[in-house]
Amino acid sequence: MKTCPNCGSKMGSNVNFCTNCGADIRNVPLDSEVQATAPAAQPTQPAPDTEPTMEQVTTPSRKSQRMTNNVNPQPQPQPQQQVQPQQSVDTAAIKANAANMWQWFVNSWKHPFEEQVAESWYGWVTLLVENILVVLGLYICINKYAQNQLGDSEMGQAAQSLISNFSTSSLFELFLYLILVIVAMIAAAYYAHKFVYGSTEPLFTFVNRIVSCSNISAILYVISFVCLIIGSEDMLKMGLPLVGIAMTIFSLATYTVVVGDSAPAVNDKFYGLLIVVVVQFLVMYILGKVFGTAIYNQIQNLIHSSFSGMY
Structure with missing residues (x-):
């Protein structure tokens, strides 16, 4: 199996183009090869306990109190609504499906009785x-x-x-x-x-x-x-x-x-x-x-x- 680097979909080993997003996956290595070459994970050290004391939490400094008293609160800007673009026909996915189906035809002409990867x-x-x-x-x-x-x-x-x-x-x-x-x-x-x-x-x-x-x-x-x-x-x-x-x-x-x-x-x-x-x-x-x-x-x-x- 292969993993598409663009969308993360799982594809067969002989699929050349992702059937989900149309990305070229001809040079993507197999999942088994990636797992074999991946280094062993290093154990992580637990972070030191840096929780503040009760006095630090409950008693703010005088300087910070004076700064908050002098600064006037400003109104927060309203987030603008983004206009979603209209979805168009995914021509890349169509081309990928056509290429994979043609490859399925070619493989079946060469080896009719062998099991082929197909949609x-x-x-x-x-x-x-x-x-x-x-x-x-x-x-x-x-x-x-x-x-x-x-x-x-x-x-x-x-x-x-x-x-x-x-x-x-x-x-x-x-x-x-x-x-x-x-x-x-x-x-x-x-x-x-x-x-x-x-x-x-x-x-x-x-x-x-x-x-x-x-x-x-x-x-x-x-x-x-x-x-x-x-x-x-x-x-x-x-x-x-x-x-x-x-x-x-x-x-x-x-x-x-x-x-x-x-x-x-x-x-x-x-x-x-x-x-x-x-x-x-x-x-x-x-x-x-x-x-x-x-x-x-x-x-x-x-x-x-x-x-x-x-x-």
Whole structure:
């Protein structure tokens, strides 16, 4: 551990910038090194007893009495109230968090299964941003493709409006589907890990382990997003398989965290893995039925409204 010399916060040994105040702590020594080199404390000698006698306390001198009688008391000035400056955005702390998160990504790419020092929100934020990139890329791709195919005529613009409304609602449902599947998989892996080893770590730390193990998928999500916003047919054929590969890597990471821990197992690891796989397929099937039915009804309404507008 390190101690920030600016604010005194405790940081991990591989943290380069304080996440509380943003100070540079790359050259700050570890606490263990400071304690090892610190000199032994010297015993202090008690101060001599210099308490005044009762006569000194109760009997003031004549000279001091004459001085206090001649001096007129002066009014004390009132302390001025200091105006507190308005708090601004701590850009140094933001830069420090960004630098530490980037370092977390780099370390996880080099050693996916090793435990990394990370803030509790790194994993959830990474998963959320990845799914936003997928949905946003699909939305841009669909609307760009519709504009290129339908043209700028009056009927083409009307069709583009219908497709835009349909894609917005359907892609929002796709985003909810992906988030719910991810949450279900993490919950299944968390309780399966507890079943296998008898105990487990805090939930946010466990999520960071899974995401750190699957962080290579972040590169695939970024590449697929670029392919989707380009919008060509060849880029679409490249971007969608990358999304599928990234999701597969996340599934493998959940399995690896459950069965790959070096702690002694209380129950057989195979049954822990079986719990995760069964829950994953059940959740994907149930949510697929629910969201598939909703999208099917939207397609029917889209076709009905299109024919109603034509006739």
